[in-house]
Amino acid sequence: MKKDKRDMVMFHKYPHLLYYGMMNKTNSQEPLSWYGIECGFGWYDILNRTFLKIHKLCRQENIHGRVRVVQIKEKFGGLVIYYEFNGVVNHICKEMIAKYIRDAEVEAYITCETCGKPGKLIKKGWWKTICWKCRLKKFIKSINIFK
Numbered sequence: 001m002k003k004d005k006r007d008m009v010m011f012h013k014y015p016h017l018l019y020y021g022m023m024n025k026t027n028s029q030e031p032l033s034w035y036g037i038e039c040g041f042g043w044y045d046i047l048n049r050t051f052l053k054i055h056k057l058c059r060q061e062n063i064h065g066r067v068r069v070v071q072i073k074e075k076f077g078g079l080v081i082y083y084e085f086n087g088v089v090n091h092i093c094k095e096m097i098a099k100y101i102r103d104a105e106v107e108a109y110i111t112c113e114t115c116g117k118p119g120k121l122i123k124k125g126w127w128k129t130i131c132w133k134c135r136l137k138k139f140i141k142s143i144n145i146f147k
């Protein structure tokens with residue numbers, strides 16, 4: 001899987017949230033360390049806004065470093081963000097973070113994973129949330145293979 005400089009930009013913006021995933025590579029077993037962000041760039045804006053909300057909450061509640069994202073991936077055409085708590089986090093914060101993550105996953109189902117424009121979940125052999133333009137491009141590419 002790709003590990004892109006856009007992943008690094010995200011890490012530099014949210015070091016506390018993605019620290020263990022992106023930097024602690026030598027002693028980390030976490031997928032984020034090895035594979036980076038495992039979804040299309042069309043969802044990076046959703047991720048950015050979600051991490052910003054979590055970052056602000058953590059700063060406000062003084063719980064930096066106690067929430068860490070361990071994997072970000074596409075699964076069955078949807079966005080999945082796995083995270084864990086590392087230390088004491090109160091119940092209300094946990095609920096809020098769960099809601100931010102849920103909102104991101106819901107938004108991804110109506111956002112093209114490739115380009116970030118409005119899209120929908122297509123289930124045709126492959127499952128992918130995609131817009132009609134990217135779908136057309138994908139289709140044309142698939143035809144070209146047989147020429």
Ligand SMILES: [Zn+2]
Nearest residue numbers: 112115131134
């Ligand atoms: Zn698209």
